[in-house]
Amino acid sequence: xxxxxxWNGTLVDDLPIVVECVNAALREIGEDPIDADDYxxxxxxxxxxFYESLLERSITEQEWATLDRTxxxxxxxxxxxxxxxxxxxxxxxxxxxxxxxxSILSMWWEEDLTACVVRRGLDDRMVLVQGNxxxxxxxxxxxxxxxxxxxxxxxxxxxxxxxxLDDAAAARELGAGCVxxxxxxxxxxxxxxxxxxxAATLTDAVDLAAPDGP
Ligand SMILES: [Mg+2]
Numbered sequence: 001x002x003x004x005x006x007w008n009g010t011l012v013d014d015l016p017i018v019v020e021c022v023n024a025a026l027r028e029i030g031e032d033p034i035d036a037d038d039y040x041x042x043x044x045x046x047x048x049x050f051y052e053s054l055l056e057r058s059i060t061e062q063e064w065a066t067l068d069r070t071x072x073x074x075x076x077x078x079x080x081x082x083x084x085x086x087x088x089x090x091x092x093x094x095x096x097x098x099x100x101x102x103s104i105l106s107m108w109w110e111e112d113l114t115a116c117v118v119r120r121g122l123d124d125r126m127v128l129v130q131g132n133x134x135x136x137x138x139x140x141x142x143x144x145x146x147x148x149x150x151x152x153x154x155x156x157x158x159x160x161x162x163x164x165l166d167d168a169a170a171a172r173e174l175g176a177g178c179v180x181x182x183x184x185x186x187x188x189x190x191x192x193x194x195x196x197x198x199a200a201t202l203t204d205a206v207d208l209a210a211p212d213g214p
Contacts, residue, residue, distance in 0.1 A: 002153050003095050003209055004144070004176070006162030007106035007113060007131075009184025010202070011122075013085040015039070017078045018185075025070040029063045031055060043185045045107075045139050045166040072109070079116060085183060091202035092125060098210070103128040105147045105160070107140055127151065140170035148174060159209040161202070168194040179205045 008014050015036055023033040034054060042053040048064045059067070095102045103126050106113050110131030117123050130147050148155055159177035160167055163184025168191075171178035178196045182188040191198045199205035 001098070001100040001209070001211065002127075002151065002158045003100055003102045003206065004147060004158055004160045005102060005104045006160070006164070006167055007104055007116075008108055009163035010161060010181055011085055011088045011104070012082050012116075013183065014082045015184065017075070017082055021071045021074040021078065024074045025067040026051075026054075028066050028070045029059075040185060040187050040190075043164065045164070076112060079112065082116075084120065085181075085202060087202040091206050092122070094203055094206040096125065098206075101127050103147070103151065104130065105140075105143060106131045107143065107166075108132055140166050141173040144170040144174050144176065148176070161205045161209060163191075165190065165194060168196050171196070177209065179208045181205050 005011050008018070019034065019036050019039050022039060026033060038054065042050055044050050044053060047068070048059060051059050051064070051067055092102065104113070104117060104122075105128075108131050110129075110133050113131035114123075114129050117126065117129050123129060128147065128151055130143065130150065132143070144160065148158060151158075155174045155176040159179060160171045161179050161181060162168070163181050164186060168178050168180060170176075178194075180191040180194065180196055180198045181202055182191055182198055182200055183202075188198060197208040199208050
């Protein structure tokens with residue numbers, strides 16, 4: 001078995017900082033700030049639809065460019081304040097203890113992602129760390145296809161552990177397994193509607209990823 005970890009909202013607990021960065025972006029286009037509940041109520045990919053859902057209106061190309069640029073600039077400045085999620089280290093150990101391999105697949109820019117993974121000393125245990133190379137705010141399925149091809153692993157032997165509806169959609173499209181962790185970008189009730197197992201902790205997520213159950 002192979003576990004593919006999502007990064008933001010799964011292995012790192014960045015929701016408070018993400019909300020700060022969204023608010024910096026909204027301020028740039030003259031809109032009011034939101035809180036974490038608003039974020040979880042509206043988060044969706046592609047990301048420009050998230051802002052449209054929040055603002056209950058369409059956004060212009062120029063506004064989208066400003067939002068995306070401001071968010072990423074602000075987030076890059078906040079990197080050192082982003083902690084590993086509760087139980088992340090134990091969950092990575094649990095994957096190793098089962099004799100499974102593991103990797104990271106994120107929609108965040110690959111260079112920044114890799115630097116963060118290395119800084120936390122997690123790169124040695126990952127067979128692949130893949131971030132976003134070219135696609136501002138798209139969906140995860142195409143990235144998951146490339147990830148599986150690079151790994152040379154069939155989807156039936158892989159389980160994606162993530163925190164978003166987009167993680168579940170990507171796994172479904174490729175035929176991979178999926179477990180959702182409810183500490184991230186969506187409310188648990190929304191995650192449960194996907195029909196995939198939902199875990200309250202990352203170690204529970206690893207247990208649920210086992211083909212024969214916990
Ligand atoms: Mg995530």
